[in-house]
Amino acid sequence: MQDSQTSETTQKTIEETIVSGILSAKIRPGTRLSENQLATLFSVSRTRVREAMMRLETRGIVHVSPRRGWFVVEPSAEEAIAVYEARRVIEAGLLRGMRALTDEGRKALDAHLNEEKSVMAAGDRQRLTYLMGDFHIRIAELSGNAIIVDILRDLTARTILISMLYQSEFHAAQSHDGHCRIFEAMQAGDFVRAAELSVEHLDEVEMGLDLTTRPDPLSELRSSLSLPPKAVPSGPTVRPKKPQLQRSN
Protein backbone atom coordinates (compact mmCIF):
# COMPACT_ATOMS: atom_id res chain seq x y z
CA MET A 1 0.00 0.00 0.00
CA GLN A 2 2.07 2.95 1.21
CA ASP A 3 5.60 2.03 0.20
CA SER A 4 6.70 5.62 0.22
CA GLN A 5 7.76 5.31 3.84
CA THR A 6 11.19 3.81 4.22
CA SER A 7 10.87 3.36 7.95
CA GLU A 8 7.78 1.28 8.30
CA THR A 9 8.77 -0.94 5.43
CA THR A 10 11.66 -2.61 7.21
CA GLN A 11 9.81 -4.01 10.19
CA LYS A 12 7.06 -5.31 8.00
CA THR A 13 9.72 -6.84 5.80
CA ILE A 14 11.25 -8.77 8.67
CA GLU A 15 7.83 -9.93 9.79
CA GLU A 16 6.61 -10.85 6.36
CA THR A 17 9.85 -12.50 5.35
CA ILE A 18 9.56 -14.85 8.27
CA VAL A 19 5.86 -15.47 7.78
CA SER A 20 6.22 -16.21 4.10
CA GLY A 21 9.21 -18.38 4.88
CA ILE A 22 6.93 -20.42 7.10
CA LEU A 23 4.06 -20.39 4.61
CA SER A 24 6.32 -21.98 2.04
CA ALA A 25 7.79 -24.40 4.55
CA LYS A 26 11.25 -22.93 4.26
CA ILE A 27 11.46 -22.29 7.98
CA ARG A 28 10.98 -25.19 10.31
CA PRO A 29 9.29 -25.09 13.71
CA GLY A 30 11.81 -24.60 16.46
CA THR A 31 14.14 -22.62 14.24
CA ARG A 32 16.17 -20.24 16.27
CA LEU A 33 15.78 -16.61 15.31
CA SER A 34 18.73 -14.72 16.68
CA GLU A 35 18.17 -11.02 17.13
CA ASN A 36 21.75 -10.28 16.17
CA GLN A 37 21.73 -12.42 13.05
CA LEU A 38 18.48 -10.95 11.83
CA ALA A 39 19.75 -7.47 12.64
CA THR A 40 22.84 -7.88 10.48
CA LEU A 41 20.83 -9.70 7.83
CA PHE A 42 18.42 -6.81 7.48
CA SER A 43 21.03 -4.14 8.26
CA VAL A 44 19.12 -2.73 11.18
CA SER A 45 19.66 -2.64 14.89
CA ARG A 46 18.35 -5.22 17.30
CA THR A 47 15.63 -2.80 18.31
CA ARG A 48 13.79 -3.16 15.05
CA VAL A 49 14.23 -6.90 15.04
CA ARG A 50 12.82 -7.11 18.54
CA GLU A 51 9.78 -5.14 17.51
CA ALA A 52 9.16 -7.54 14.66
CA MET A 53 9.57 -10.48 17.04
CA MET A 54 7.10 -9.00 19.49
CA ARG A 55 4.58 -8.62 16.72
CA LEU A 56 5.15 -12.15 15.53
CA GLU A 57 4.79 -13.35 19.09
CA THR A 58 1.34 -11.81 19.45
CA ARG A 59 0.47 -13.45 16.16
CA GLY A 60 1.36 -16.80 17.67
CA ILE A 61 4.20 -17.47 15.27
CA VAL A 62 7.32 -17.12 17.35
CA HIS A 63 8.03 -17.53 21.02
CA VAL A 64 10.74 -16.28 23.32
CA SER A 65 12.47 -18.33 25.90
CA PRO A 66 13.75 -15.80 28.41
CA ARG A 67 17.39 -14.98 27.86
CA ARG A 68 17.76 -17.99 25.64
CA GLY A 69 16.38 -16.82 22.38
CA TRP A 70 13.51 -16.50 19.96
CA PHE A 71 12.20 -19.60 18.28
CA VAL A 72 9.59 -20.38 15.71
CA VAL A 73 6.77 -21.98 17.67
CA GLU A 74 6.49 -25.73 17.93
CA PRO A 75 2.78 -26.19 18.56
CA SER A 76 1.91 -28.90 21.04
CA ALA A 77 -0.63 -31.55 20.13
CA GLU A 78 -3.24 -29.63 22.10
CA GLU A 79 -2.46 -26.41 20.31
CA ALA A 80 -2.56 -28.24 17.00
CA ILE A 81 -6.05 -29.41 17.73
CA ALA A 82 -7.07 -25.91 18.74
CA VAL A 83 -5.68 -24.45 15.54
CA TYR A 84 -7.60 -26.89 13.37
CA GLU A 85 -10.74 -26.29 15.36
CA ALA A 86 -10.39 -22.55 15.01
CA ARG A 87 -9.94 -22.94 11.28
CA ARG A 88 -13.00 -25.15 11.00
CA VAL A 89 -15.06 -22.63 12.90
CA ILE A 90 -13.91 -19.65 10.89
CA GLU A 91 -13.75 -21.18 7.44
CA ALA A 92 -17.07 -22.93 7.77
CA GLY A 93 -18.65 -19.79 9.17
CA LEU A 94 -17.18 -17.81 6.32
CA LEU A 95 -18.35 -20.09 3.52
CA ARG A 96 -21.77 -20.50 5.04
CA GLY A 97 -22.22 -16.76 5.07
CA MET A 98 -21.22 -16.29 1.45
CA ARG A 99 -23.92 -15.61 -1.05
CA ALA A 100 -22.40 -15.55 -4.49
CA LEU A 101 -19.16 -16.12 -6.31
CA THR A 102 -18.16 -13.27 -8.56
CA ASP A 103 -16.62 -13.89 -11.90
CA GLU A 104 -13.22 -12.69 -10.78
CA GLY A 105 -13.48 -14.90 -7.73
CA ARG A 106 -14.25 -17.89 -9.87
CA LYS A 107 -11.33 -17.13 -12.13
CA ALA A 108 -8.92 -16.61 -9.26
CA LEU A 109 -9.80 -19.90 -7.63
CA ASP A 110 -9.74 -21.72 -10.93
CA ALA A 111 -6.29 -20.38 -11.72
CA HIS A 112 -5.17 -21.32 -8.25
CA LEU A 113 -6.37 -24.90 -8.58
CA ASN A 114 -4.68 -25.21 -11.93
CA GLU A 115 -1.44 -24.07 -10.41
CA GLU A 116 -1.87 -26.56 -7.60
CA LYS A 117 -2.23 -29.29 -10.17
CA SER A 118 0.78 -28.34 -12.24
CA VAL A 119 3.04 -27.71 -9.28
CA MET A 120 1.97 -31.05 -7.86
CA ALA A 121 3.01 -32.69 -11.10
CA ALA A 122 6.28 -30.79 -11.14
CA GLY A 123 7.01 -31.90 -7.60
CA ASP A 124 8.00 -28.51 -6.18
CA ARG A 125 7.10 -29.31 -2.63
CA GLN A 126 7.79 -25.94 -1.03
CA ARG A 127 5.71 -24.15 -3.60
CA LEU A 128 3.02 -26.77 -3.21
CA THR A 129 2.92 -26.32 0.55
CA TYR A 130 2.49 -22.64 0.00
CA LEU A 131 -0.31 -23.13 -2.49
CA MET A 132 -2.15 -25.63 -0.33
CA GLY A 133 -2.31 -23.12 2.48
CA ASP A 134 -2.93 -20.21 0.21
CA PHE A 135 -6.10 -21.73 -1.20
CA HIS A 136 -7.85 -21.11 2.08
CA ILE A 137 -6.52 -17.58 2.33
CA ARG A 138 -7.78 -16.88 -1.17
CA ILE A 139 -11.24 -17.98 -0.17
CA ALA A 140 -11.08 -15.59 2.73
CA GLU A 141 -10.02 -12.85 0.35
CA LEU A 142 -13.14 -13.41 -1.67
CA SER A 143 -15.10 -12.19 1.30
CA GLY A 144 -13.26 -8.90 1.14
CA ASN A 145 -12.87 -8.94 4.90
CA ALA A 146 -9.29 -8.03 5.74
CA ILE A 147 -9.70 -9.02 9.38
CA ILE A 148 -10.62 -12.57 8.55
CA VAL A 149 -7.88 -12.77 5.96
CA ASP A 150 -5.28 -11.78 8.50
CA ILE A 151 -6.57 -14.21 11.07
CA LEU A 152 -6.59 -17.07 8.61
CA ARG A 153 -3.16 -16.23 7.31
CA ASP A 154 -1.70 -16.58 10.77
CA LEU A 155 -3.63 -19.75 11.44
CA THR A 156 -2.44 -21.15 8.15
CA ALA A 157 1.14 -20.41 9.08
CA ARG A 158 0.64 -22.30 12.30
CA THR A 159 -1.00 -25.12 10.39
CA ILE A 160 2.05 -25.49 8.23
CA LEU A 161 4.29 -25.58 11.27
CA ILE A 162 2.04 -28.28 12.66
CA SER A 163 2.31 -30.30 9.47
CA MET A 164 6.07 -30.10 9.60
CA LEU A 165 6.00 -31.46 13.11
CA TYR A 166 3.36 -34.13 12.95
CA GLN A 167 2.69 -35.00 9.34
CA SER A 168 4.49 -38.14 8.26
CA GLU A 169 3.54 -37.95 4.61
CA PHE A 170 1.96 -35.26 2.57
CA HIS A 171 -1.22 -36.38 0.82
CA ALA A 172 -1.12 -33.61 -1.69
CA ALA A 173 -3.49 -35.25 -4.13
CA GLN A 174 -6.08 -35.72 -1.43
CA SER A 175 -5.84 -32.08 -0.37
CA HIS A 176 -6.05 -30.89 -3.93
CA ASP A 177 -9.14 -33.01 -4.39
CA GLY A 178 -10.70 -31.48 -1.33
CA HIS A 179 -10.01 -28.01 -2.65
CA CYS A 180 -11.57 -28.87 -5.98
CA ARG A 181 -14.71 -30.17 -4.33
CA ILE A 182 -15.06 -27.04 -2.25
CA PHE A 183 -14.65 -24.95 -5.36
CA GLU A 184 -17.28 -26.96 -7.20
CA ALA A 185 -19.80 -26.46 -4.43
CA MET A 186 -19.04 -22.76 -4.45
CA GLN A 187 -19.49 -22.56 -8.18
CA ALA A 188 -22.80 -24.34 -7.80
CA GLY A 189 -23.78 -21.67 -5.31
CA ASP A 190 -24.16 -24.27 -2.58
CA PHE A 191 -22.22 -22.57 0.16
CA VAL A 192 -23.68 -24.68 2.89
CA ARG A 193 -22.24 -27.69 1.15
CA ALA A 194 -18.96 -25.84 0.63
CA ALA A 195 -18.80 -25.18 4.35
CA GLU A 196 -19.40 -28.84 5.11
CA LEU A 197 -16.78 -29.89 2.63
CA SER A 198 -14.38 -27.44 4.16
CA VAL A 199 -14.88 -28.97 7.57
CA GLU A 200 -14.41 -32.42 6.13
CA HIS A 201 -11.29 -31.33 4.34
CA LEU A 202 -9.76 -29.89 7.49
CA ASP A 203 -10.73 -33.03 9.35
CA GLU A 204 -8.99 -35.15 6.75
CA VAL A 205 -5.82 -33.15 7.03
CA GLU A 206 -5.96 -33.24 10.80
CA MET A 207 -6.55 -36.97 10.79
CA GLY A 208 -3.45 -37.36 8.64
CA LEU A 209 -1.36 -36.06 11.51
CA ASP A 210 0.31 -38.23 14.05
CA LEU A 211 -0.38 -36.22 17.14
CA THR A 212 1.22 -38.81 19.37
CA THR A 213 4.64 -37.95 17.99
CA ARG A 214 6.10 -35.66 20.55
CA PRO A 215 8.21 -32.89 19.10
CA ASP A 216 9.83 -32.52 22.47
CA PRO A 217 10.98 -35.95 23.62
CA LEU A 218 11.17 -34.67 27.17
CA SER A 219 7.64 -33.43 27.34
CA GLU A 220 6.29 -36.60 28.86
CA LEU A 221 8.91 -36.57 31.56
CA ARG A 222 8.42 -32.88 32.01
CA SER A 223 4.71 -33.22 32.55
CA SER A 224 5.06 -36.18 34.85
CA LEU A 225 7.36 -34.07 36.97
CA SER A 226 4.81 -31.29 36.65
CA LEU A 227 7.35 -28.82 35.40
CA PRO A 228 6.10 -25.90 33.34
CA PRO A 229 5.75 -26.63 29.63
CA LYS A 230 8.63 -25.48 27.54
CA ALA A 231 6.60 -23.03 25.49
CA VAL A 232 4.36 -20.21 26.56
CA PRO A 233 1.13 -21.12 24.72
CA SER A 234 -0.91 -18.29 23.30
CA GLY A 235 -2.33 -15.16 24.83
CA PRO A 236 -3.37 -14.76 28.43
CA THR A 237 -6.32 -16.82 29.53
CA VAL A 238 -8.36 -15.00 32.04
CA ARG A 239 -10.63 -17.70 33.32
CA PRO A 240 -10.19 -21.45 33.63
CA LYS A 241 -11.32 -23.33 30.59
CA LYS A 242 -13.54 -26.34 30.25
CA PRO A 243 -13.03 -27.81 26.81
CA GLN A 244 -15.74 -29.43 24.77
CA LEU A 245 -16.32 -28.24 21.28
CA GLN A 246 -16.91 -31.00 18.83
CA ARG A 247 -16.67 -31.72 15.16
CA SER A 248 -19.62 -30.56 13.20
CA ASN A 249 -19.77 -33.27 10.59
Added chain:
Amino acid sequence: MQDSQTSETTQKTIEETIVSGILSAKIRPGTRLSENQLATLFSVSRTRVREAMMRLETRGIVHVSPRRGWFVVEPSAEEAIAVYEARRVIEAGLLRGMRALTDEGRKALDAHLNEEKSVMAAGDRQRLTYLMGDFHIRIAELSGNAIIVDILRDLTARTILISMLYQSEFHAAQSHDGHCRIFEAMQAGDFVRAAELSVEHLDEVEMGLDLTTRPDPLSELRSSLSLPPKAVPSGPTVRPKKPQLQRSN
Protein backbone atom coordinates in the same frame (compact mmCIF):
# COMPACT_ATOMS: atom_id res chain seq x y z
CA MET B 1 -0.81 -17.93 35.15
CA GLN B 2 2.92 -17.40 35.60
CA ASP B 3 3.05 -14.49 37.97
CA SER B 4 6.38 -15.53 39.36
CA GLN B 5 8.17 -13.56 36.66
CA THR B 6 8.41 -9.91 37.43
CA SER B 7 9.65 -9.01 33.98
CA GLU B 8 7.00 -10.41 31.74
CA THR B 9 4.24 -9.24 34.01
CA THR B 10 4.73 -5.54 33.37
CA GLN B 11 4.29 -5.53 29.60
CA LYS B 12 1.25 -7.70 29.88
CA THR B 13 -0.03 -5.33 32.53
CA ILE B 14 0.24 -2.33 30.25
CA GLU B 15 -1.43 -4.21 27.45
CA GLU B 16 -4.18 -5.66 29.56
CA THR B 17 -4.79 -2.44 31.43
CA ILE B 18 -5.48 -0.68 28.18
CA VAL B 19 -7.56 -3.49 26.75
CA SER B 20 -9.68 -3.81 29.84
CA GLY B 21 -10.01 -0.06 29.94
CA ILE B 22 -11.49 -0.26 26.47
CA LEU B 23 -13.65 -3.27 27.29
CA SER B 24 -15.28 -1.30 30.06
CA ALA B 25 -15.56 1.81 27.95
CA LYS B 26 -13.24 3.81 30.15
CA ILE B 27 -10.95 4.63 27.26
CA ARG B 28 -12.42 6.37 24.26
CA PRO B 29 -11.41 5.84 20.65
CA GLY B 30 -8.82 8.37 19.57
CA THR B 31 -7.38 8.66 23.05
CA ARG B 32 -3.77 9.63 22.90
CA LEU B 33 -1.42 7.17 24.53
CA SER B 34 1.81 8.96 25.22
CA GLU B 35 4.81 6.72 25.60
CA ASN B 36 6.28 9.00 28.23
CA GLN B 37 3.13 9.24 30.28
CA LEU B 38 2.56 5.52 30.25
CA ALA B 39 6.20 4.97 31.11
CA THR B 40 6.03 7.12 34.21
CA LEU B 41 2.60 5.74 35.05
CA PHE B 42 3.89 2.17 35.06
CA SER B 43 7.36 3.12 36.31
CA VAL B 44 9.15 1.62 33.36
CA SER B 45 11.13 3.01 30.50
CA ARG B 46 9.67 3.90 27.15
CA THR B 47 11.09 0.72 25.71
CA ARG B 48 8.63 -1.46 27.53
CA VAL B 49 5.76 0.83 26.72
CA ARG B 50 6.67 0.71 23.06
CA GLU B 51 6.68 -3.05 23.10
CA ALA B 52 3.21 -3.07 24.57
CA MET B 53 2.08 -0.58 21.93
CA MET B 54 3.51 -2.70 19.13
CA ARG B 55 1.61 -5.69 20.45
CA LEU B 56 -1.59 -3.72 20.74
CA GLU B 57 -1.07 -2.45 17.24
CA THR B 58 -0.91 -5.95 15.80
CA ARG B 59 -4.06 -6.70 17.76
CA GLY B 60 -5.78 -3.84 15.96
CA ILE B 61 -6.36 -1.81 19.10
CA VAL B 62 -3.99 1.09 18.84
CA HIS B 63 -2.41 2.85 15.94
CA VAL B 64 0.65 5.02 15.55
CA SER B 65 0.77 8.17 13.58
CA PRO B 66 4.46 8.61 12.74
CA ARG B 67 6.19 11.01 15.09
CA ARG B 68 2.86 12.26 16.30
CA GLY B 69 1.84 9.65 18.75
CA TRP B 70 -0.04 6.51 19.61
CA PHE B 71 -3.80 6.59 19.58
CA VAL B 72 -6.56 4.19 20.36
CA VAL B 73 -7.99 3.24 16.99
CA GLU B 74 -11.03 5.03 15.61
CA PRO B 75 -12.49 2.41 13.28
CA SER B 76 -13.88 3.77 10.06
CA ALA B 77 -17.38 2.83 8.96
CA GLU B 78 -15.88 0.24 6.61
CA GLU B 79 -13.79 -1.26 9.38
CA ALA B 80 -16.79 -1.28 11.65
CA ILE B 81 -18.70 -3.32 9.13
CA ALA B 82 -15.77 -5.68 8.76
CA VAL B 83 -15.54 -6.18 12.51
CA TYR B 84 -19.20 -7.05 12.83
CA GLU B 85 -18.98 -9.36 9.88
CA ALA B 86 -15.96 -11.13 11.34
CA ARG B 87 -17.81 -11.54 14.59
CA ARG B 88 -20.85 -12.97 12.86
CA VAL B 89 -18.70 -15.44 10.99
CA ILE B 90 -16.76 -16.58 14.01
CA GLU B 91 -19.52 -16.59 16.61
CA ALA B 92 -22.01 -18.30 14.36
CA GLY B 93 -19.39 -20.84 13.31
CA LEU B 94 -18.55 -21.43 16.92
CA LEU B 95 -22.08 -21.94 18.16
CA ARG B 96 -22.99 -24.09 15.20
CA GLY B 97 -20.09 -26.39 16.03
CA MET B 98 -21.01 -26.78 19.66
CA ARG B 99 -22.59 -30.02 20.74
CA ALA B 100 -23.53 -29.74 24.37
CA LEU B 101 -23.64 -27.31 27.24
CA THR B 102 -21.95 -28.56 30.36
CA ASP B 103 -23.42 -27.91 33.74
CA GLU B 104 -20.69 -25.44 34.66
CA GLY B 105 -21.19 -23.71 31.35
CA ARG B 106 -24.86 -23.34 32.00
CA LYS B 107 -24.22 -21.99 35.47
CA ALA B 108 -21.59 -19.54 34.23
CA LEU B 109 -23.86 -18.10 31.56
CA ASP B 110 -26.80 -18.00 33.91
CA ALA B 111 -24.80 -16.10 36.50
CA HIS B 112 -23.59 -13.77 33.81
CA LEU B 113 -27.08 -12.99 32.57
CA ASN B 114 -28.24 -12.36 36.11
CA GLU B 115 -25.43 -9.91 36.59
CA GLU B 116 -26.33 -8.21 33.32
CA LYS B 117 -29.85 -7.78 34.62
CA SER B 118 -28.92 -6.41 38.00
CA VAL B 119 -26.24 -4.08 36.67
CA MET B 120 -28.70 -2.86 34.08
CA ALA B 121 -31.13 -2.04 36.88
CA ALA B 122 -28.41 -0.36 38.90
CA GLY B 123 -27.43 1.74 35.92
CA ASP B 124 -23.68 1.21 36.09
CA ARG B 125 -23.06 1.85 32.44
CA GLN B 126 -19.34 1.09 32.32
CA ARG B 127 -19.79 -2.22 34.02
CA LEU B 128 -22.73 -2.95 31.77
CA THR B 129 -20.71 -2.24 28.64
CA TYR B 130 -18.12 -4.65 29.91
CA LEU B 131 -20.67 -7.34 30.62
CA MET B 132 -22.41 -6.95 27.28
CA GLY B 133 -19.16 -7.62 25.49
CA ASP B 134 -18.04 -10.25 27.93
CA PHE B 135 -21.07 -12.42 27.27
CA HIS B 136 -19.72 -13.29 23.86
CA ILE B 137 -16.26 -13.94 25.21
CA ARG B 138 -17.74 -16.28 27.80
CA ILE B 139 -19.44 -18.26 25.08
CA ALA B 140 -16.12 -18.58 23.34
CA GLU B 141 -14.58 -19.76 26.57
CA LEU B 142 -17.09 -22.57 26.73
CA SER B 143 -15.48 -23.99 23.63
CA GLY B 144 -12.20 -24.24 25.49
CA ASN B 145 -10.40 -22.89 22.47
CA ALA B 146 -7.97 -20.23 23.62
CA ILE B 147 -7.27 -19.09 20.08
CA ILE B 148 -10.87 -18.20 19.42
CA VAL B 149 -11.20 -16.57 22.81
CA ASP B 150 -8.27 -14.29 22.09
CA ILE B 151 -9.58 -13.38 18.66
CA LEU B 152 -13.01 -12.58 19.99
CA ARG B 153 -11.66 -10.59 22.87
CA ASP B 154 -9.85 -8.28 20.50
CA LEU B 155 -12.82 -8.03 18.19
CA THR B 156 -15.02 -7.22 21.15
CA ALA B 157 -12.69 -4.45 22.18
CA ARG B 158 -12.94 -3.01 18.70
CA THR B 159 -16.70 -3.40 18.82
CA ILE B 160 -16.86 -1.30 21.92
CA LEU B 161 -14.74 1.38 20.33
CA ILE B 162 -17.12 1.32 17.39
CA SER B 163 -20.11 1.74 19.68
CA MET B 164 -18.51 4.71 21.34
CA LEU B 165 -18.05 6.31 17.95
CA TYR B 166 -21.27 5.49 16.17
CA GLN B 167 -23.86 4.43 18.70
CA SER B 168 -26.23 7.22 19.59
CA GLU B 169 -28.07 5.39 22.32
CA PHE B 170 -27.36 2.15 24.07
CA HIS B 171 -30.24 -0.32 23.80
CA ALA B 172 -29.10 -2.36 26.74
CA ALA B 173 -32.40 -4.11 27.30
CA GLN B 174 -32.52 -5.24 23.70
CA SER B 175 -29.01 -6.63 23.90
CA HIS B 176 -29.73 -8.37 27.15
CA ASP B 177 -32.78 -9.91 25.57
CA GLY B 178 -30.73 -11.16 22.66
CA HIS B 179 -28.27 -12.75 25.04
CA CYS B 180 -31.04 -14.47 26.93
CA ARG B 181 -32.51 -15.90 23.77
CA ILE B 182 -29.14 -17.24 22.67
CA PHE B 183 -28.71 -18.82 26.06
CA GLU B 184 -32.13 -20.42 25.90
CA ALA B 185 -31.39 -21.97 22.54
CA MET B 186 -28.11 -23.27 23.90
CA GLN B 187 -29.82 -24.75 26.91
CA ALA B 188 -32.30 -26.43 24.62
CA GLY B 189 -29.36 -27.92 22.78
CA ASP B 190 -30.38 -26.15 19.60
CA PHE B 191 -27.04 -24.71 18.61
CA VAL B 192 -28.05 -24.08 15.04
CA ARG B 193 -30.77 -21.82 16.37
CA ALA B 194 -28.30 -20.25 18.79
CA ALA B 195 -26.02 -19.46 15.87
CA GLU B 196 -28.87 -17.86 13.97
CA LEU B 197 -29.89 -15.84 16.99
CA SER B 198 -26.31 -14.75 17.44
CA VAL B 199 -26.20 -13.45 13.88
CA GLU B 200 -29.50 -11.67 14.39
CA HIS B 201 -28.26 -10.19 17.63
CA LEU B 202 -25.11 -8.83 16.03
CA ASP B 203 -27.18 -7.50 13.16
CA GLU B 204 -29.43 -5.70 15.59
CA VAL B 205 -26.50 -4.08 17.32
CA GLU B 206 -24.93 -3.12 14.04
CA MET B 207 -28.19 -1.68 12.78
CA GLY B 208 -28.32 0.45 15.90
CA LEU B 209 -25.21 2.26 14.74
CA ASP B 210 -25.21 5.41 12.75
CA LEU B 211 -22.42 4.64 10.36
CA THR B 212 -22.94 7.86 8.49
CA THR B 213 -21.62 9.83 11.42
CA ARG B 214 -18.06 10.55 10.50
CA PRO B 215 -15.66 10.45 13.42
CA ASP B 216 -13.27 12.45 11.31
CA PRO B 217 -15.14 15.48 9.99
CA LEU B 218 -12.48 15.97 7.38
CA SER B 219 -12.72 12.52 5.89
CA GLU B 220 -15.13 13.52 3.18
CA LEU B 221 -12.93 16.38 2.12
CA ARG B 222 -9.92 14.16 2.42
CA SER B 223 -11.36 11.51 0.16
CA SER B 224 -12.62 14.01 -2.38
CA LEU B 225 -9.09 15.32 -2.57
CA SER B 226 -7.95 11.69 -2.78
CA LEU B 227 -5.54 12.09 0.09
CA PRO B 228 -4.51 8.98 2.02
CA PRO B 229 -6.86 8.06 4.90
CA LYS B 230 -5.74 9.23 8.27
CA ALA B 231 -5.36 5.82 9.82
CA VAL B 232 -3.42 2.76 8.73
CA PRO B 233 -6.22 0.14 8.61
CA SER B 234 -5.40 -3.37 9.77
CA GLY B 235 -2.65 -5.76 8.80
CA PRO B 236 -0.96 -5.92 5.45
CA THR B 237 -3.17 -6.86 2.56
CA VAL B 238 -1.24 -8.77 -0.01
CA ARG B 239 -3.68 -8.87 -2.86
CA PRO B 240 -6.39 -6.48 -3.98
CA LYS B 241 -9.72 -7.20 -2.44
CA LYS B 242 -13.13 -7.51 -4.00
CA PRO B 243 -15.70 -7.15 -1.28
CA GLN B 244 -18.99 -8.95 -1.10
CA LEU B 245 -19.86 -11.13 1.81
CA GLN B 246 -23.44 -10.86 2.82
CA ARG B 247 -25.61 -11.25 5.82
CA SER B 248 -26.65 -14.80 6.45
CA ASN B 249 -30.13 -14.18 7.77
Added chain:
DNA sequence: CTTTCCTGTCTTGTATGCAAGATAGCCAGA
Protein backbone atom coordinates in the same frame (compact mmCIF):
# COMPACT_ATOMS: atom_id res chain seq x y z
C1' DC C 1 36.72 -41.99 34.87
C1' DT C 2 33.29 -39.17 36.98
C1' DT C 3 31.59 -35.23 39.16
C1' DT C 4 31.57 -30.53 40.41
C1' DC C 5 32.42 -25.97 39.95
C1' DC C 6 33.97 -22.04 37.72
C1' DT C 7 34.52 -18.92 34.16
C1' DG C 8 34.04 -17.10 29.45
C1' DT C 9 30.77 -16.30 26.01
C1' DC C 10 26.43 -15.74 24.02
C1' DT C 11 21.79 -14.63 24.51
C1' DT C 12 17.99 -11.42 25.57
C1' DG C 13 16.18 -7.48 28.88
C1' DT C 14 16.08 -2.75 29.72
C1' DA C 15 17.31 1.96 29.93
C1' DT C 16 19.05 5.89 27.84
C1' DG C 17 20.71 9.12 24.46
C1' DC C 18 20.32 11.36 20.33
C1' DA C 19 18.10 12.24 15.77
C1' DA C 20 14.44 13.98 13.30
C1' DG C 21 9.72 15.06 12.17
C1' DA C 22 5.43 17.47 13.73
C1' DT C 23 3.13 21.12 15.97
C1' DA C 24 1.92 25.23 18.26
C1' DG C 25 2.79 29.76 19.37
C1' DC C 26 4.88 34.01 18.58
C1' DC C 27 6.58 37.72 16.02
C1' DA C 28 7.18 40.49 12.12
C1' DG C 29 5.60 42.35 7.88
C1' DA C 30 2.06 43.73 4.77
Added chain:
DNA sequence: TCTGGCTATCTTGCATACAAGACAGGAAAG
Protein backbone atom coordinates in the same frame (compact mmCIF):
# COMPACT_ATOMS: atom_id res chain seq x y z
C1' DT D 1 -6.40 42.19 10.80
C1' DC D 2 -4.35 38.71 8.38
C1' DT D 3 -0.52 36.04 6.57
C1' DG D 4 3.88 33.92 6.54
C1' DG D 5 7.70 32.04 8.56
C1' DC D 6 10.67 30.97 12.43
C1' DT D 7 11.68 28.73 16.64
C1' DA D 8 10.93 26.14 20.89
C1' DT D 9 9.12 22.06 22.34
C1' DC D 10 7.11 17.73 22.23
C1' DT D 11 6.59 13.51 19.96
C1' DT D 12 8.27 8.99 18.22
C1' DG D 13 12.30 6.37 15.65
C1' DC D 14 16.27 4.04 16.22
C1' DA D 15 20.76 2.69 17.85
C1' DT D 16 23.68 1.65 21.44
C1' DA D 17 25.43 0.52 26.05
C1' DC D 18 25.20 -2.12 29.78
C1' DA D 19 22.96 -5.64 32.94
C1' DA D 20 21.98 -10.19 33.84
C1' DG D 21 20.67 -14.88 33.00
C1' DA D 22 21.83 -19.33 30.42
C1' DC D 23 24.97 -22.44 28.81
C1' DA D 24 29.09 -24.85 27.31
C1' DG D 25 33.63 -26.24 28.06
C1' DG D 26 37.40 -27.03 30.74
C1' DA D 27 39.91 -27.57 34.91
C1' DA D 28 40.36 -29.51 39.28
C1' DA D 29 39.13 -32.68 42.87
C1' DG D 30 37.50 -37.05 44.19
